[in-house]
Amino acid sequence: MTKPGVNGSSKKTGVGDVANYIRSKILLGEYGPDGRLVEDQIAKELGVSRTPVRQALATIEAEGLVEIFPNRGAIVAAFSSDEVWKVYDLRAVLEGLAARRAAENIDEAELDQLHSLAAEMERLDRELREANASPGRLGRGAHKERVRCLVNANQDFHHTIVAASRNHRLEKSVRRTVQIPMVLKAFSWYRPVERAVTNYQHRKIVRALESGDSQRAELVMTEHIYEGRDVILRALEEDRI
């Protein structure tokens, strides 16, 4: 028994674990960019042989996170600002479509979740601003932790909408496209203005979804993604991420 049925694409076998390990390493900024992924090294880190590592790398290459060069191995995919622009161009239409279809299909439970996620992000934003107003009260660690929560909540928010589109292919496409710039993403949340804009747009999106206004949902979501692109690109050229 142990209902192995509705497992989706997340295989419970070792290969899946290896793939997740590599993904998280990449997304957390280790390895790269342009870092080489040596199979034997990863294999030893996880205490498995190279076989599942190779398979995981093949999967991750198909997802676009790494590039595999024949006989030379895998390296983390690098992103110029030009590529970031293009990834967000793609993401805009994908999540735009997701929002449009979500407006037609979303249920009460999902709307509730969106509400609470939006509320949580607003709470975290308030806390961050207060901590900023009275400095010294909280360490840098608490700040980073809150930003991490913000990133997670934001991810959940977007994922909920994509799931509500009821289109599994779209879901996979978005996941592939979204995870790319995640390395850079945390940096979008350090400035209060951008957090405020994000929260405002999230509320607008929820309202559109609630009233079933698919056109408006798509429009706002698309603009929301473009906004995110602008933030990333500005950070890229100003601060050097």
Next chain:
Amino acid sequence: MTKPGVNGSSKKTGVGDVANYIRSKILLGEYGPDGRLVEDQIAKELGVSRTPVRQALATIEAEGLVEIFPNRGAIVAAFSSDEVWKVYDLRAVLEGLAARRAAENIDEAELDQLHSLAAEMERLDRELREANASPGRLGRGAHKERVRCLVNANQDFHHTIVAASRNHRLEKSVRRTVQIPMVLKAFSWYRPVERAVTNYQHRKIVRALESGDSQRAELVMTEHIYEGRDVILRALEEDRI
């Protein structure tokens, strides 16, 4: 030397060949749908070991052509008409975006190619109609061959536009999404009316691209994809493909 550099994702190693072999088998309708892909069997067919076969299957799963169930192997992904609808929903926005960006970036050589591809498809359509008017002159084989050419030319047409979008990620996304319903696709071309509509829309798209009208290009392309969806779905419920 032998410039191995700009090889993109098409690895020249054995795994790539194996993957192409499996893909074409699936796309040609062997194996499935719901057909099981036994690793050892495929390995023997190609005279290689199971190792590269397994890797190829992992890649193809990430592309969405097959589903791999832990300890139970890979089966060809099945498509209900509901899923076809969703795949085309996705394809519409992807190729719509491609057309929009292509209108901004396409060069003369690509426009020339689009013109000649459109012309070739019109020629093939004429020949098919003439062969239909005076039956018996050509065998069924010649008919099927022309349809195959039509499918190829159509593929090239769409691919040229996607390539002209100058967005590699988008290109990969489209490839993954497009190859899915390709099994069904040949059936769209058997009826003269649909061929005529297709050719007309192709010409409209080329004109929009030529004049750099990105909005119009996106609009027509999107409608073109929806049209294709309608044809497939009609075929599915009428004839039973």
Next chain:
DNA sequence: TCTCCACATATTGTACACAATATCGAAAGG
């Protein structure tokens, strides 16, 4: 000093062997 070539090393690509798991059929029990 610079260039080119050969060799040593590291890493990937593939084959094969064995263990783990699922599937199918048959026999036993109700």
Next chain:
DNA sequence: CCTTTCGATATTGTGTACAATATGTGGAGA
């Protein structure tokens, strides 16, 4: 006659060994 359980078979999952290929280093020659 139907259901359940056990075992034989087939297939997948992983480890290991070896071959193929790239990379880096040192020396010989101009």
